[in-house]
Amino acid sequence: MPALLPTPAPPRAGFSLTELLAVVAILGVVALIALPRAGDTRREGLRAACHVYRCEIEVQASLWLRAQGAWPAADLADVGADPAYFPEGLPLCPVDGTAYTIDGSGEVVGHDH
Template sequence: MHPRQNHQNGFSIIELLAVVAIMGVLAAILLPRATSGVDEAEREACFTNQGNIEVQCQLWQRNNGSFPAANLLEVGASVEYFPGGLPTCPVDGTTYTIDTTTGLVTGHSH
């Protein structure tokens, strides 16, 4: 006759707590890195929007003899220049404005 062996299937509470603690440490390390990528992408999208607006303002100036109004309402309403509508800043949701003497976007130095 063999002695009775006590075999239990599954994990002990200590093993489960250790796994949860390790996962918590990994999440604390990785989560800030993942969210910083979103912030960087939004800043880059803002710079891209600024460049697109400045190019379209240059075209407007070439076609009309002067830059559009600082609030960009006239150029933004034209589907010829902005078929998808005038973009807003992805970082803070504000509208873009330009310097009417240079055609450059003002502000938005994220």
């Protein structure tokens, strides 16, 4: 008489609760690692944009000096009103939303983010 082999178990229809909990826990750990880095990236982008705006303002102030013979007003009202220098208007600081100002040498004051 031949030996009876065990019959294979029928295939499972889904995942067990333990498997689902393990996947949710792993996804939670990944989210805890990734989310703070995404916030840092945004802040660094805003700081970089502020630096670009500062440089652009200083270049335009230098061009104003060359054309007009004097530095623009400290609040940049005169150079900001001329569309040849800022066609889209004076930029605001993307970090804190404040207006840029310059000192007597054409350098942007503050905004050292």
